[in-house]
Amino acid sequence: MNHFISMMFSLLVITGLQVSVKAEEKRHKRSSSRHYISELTVSNGGGWGSWGYRDMCAEGTYAAGFSLKVENPIDGDDTALNGIRLHCTDLSKGSKAYHRYTSVQSDVGSWGRWKDIRWCPSGYLTAFQLKVERSQGNGDDTAANNIHFQCSGGSILTGDGTDWGDWGSWSQTCQGKGICGIMTRVEEPQGRGDDTALNDVRMYCCT
Structure with a gap:
């Protein structure tokens, strides 16, 4: 009897994992196919x-905040x-919108930790601006180091x-409502x- 219960429990766990994986695959398939009207780039990426x-x-939904993974x-x-x-x-949901958010990211490097979220007031x-270290030759290369974002309300983060x-x-400014997607070069x-991790990024704008 105990063996039967153990087998049934294992089957439920495996089934749950399969459902979770399929749900994650559907999420990325759905989100990556959202229509965008423009792509934002910068010229100094690694x-x-x-x-x-x-x-x-x-x-x-649109990006109203961001966070960085940084190796000190x-x-x-x-x-x-x-x-x-x-x-x-x-943001049409009012102040509760900042407590009801989802996060998106592209490829990520292996080092560092995630910092706190910075929200537009x-x-x-x-729009965005990237801080990049040029090639150091035989020295230690780091490529992208930091980022600025502009908010539609006028603030710079x-x-x-x-x-x-x-x-x-600076990149061009979104002609739509705001940034709605991301792709990174890692x-x-x-x-x-010599590891450099993140080198460049592209942002996408939606209406």
Whole structure:
């Protein structure tokens, strides 16, 4: 009897995992296919690594906040900025919107930890500016280090990244309601080589 109960429990766990995996696959399939009207880019992004998948906010929501995954300076191979998350909500829901949000992200580096969310005081994210360190030759490369976002309400938000590198020019500004998706360029771990993690990012705008 105990053996039968154990087998049934295992079957339920496996079934639950399969449902969870399928739900996650559907979520990404649905979100990545959302229609967007423009793509925001910057000219100073790093060139290492490859572009990941595009992840989009759910229909009717837009990014009103963001958070960064950052490796703080270490005595060794620094990677600095490793990931960017957009936090999506529908501000027409009022103040409760900031408690009812979903998060989207593209590829993320292996190092660092996620910092606190930074929210627009009003409006949605509409443009961005990237801080990137140029190639150091035989030195320690870090590529992207930090990011600024502009909000439709006029505020500028600064990420919790590191200080290396230089700020490039701003992207174009969303002509729609706001930023609704993201795609990142990330270099995979190099083993004993020089790791850079996140190099570049593209944002997407929706009406």
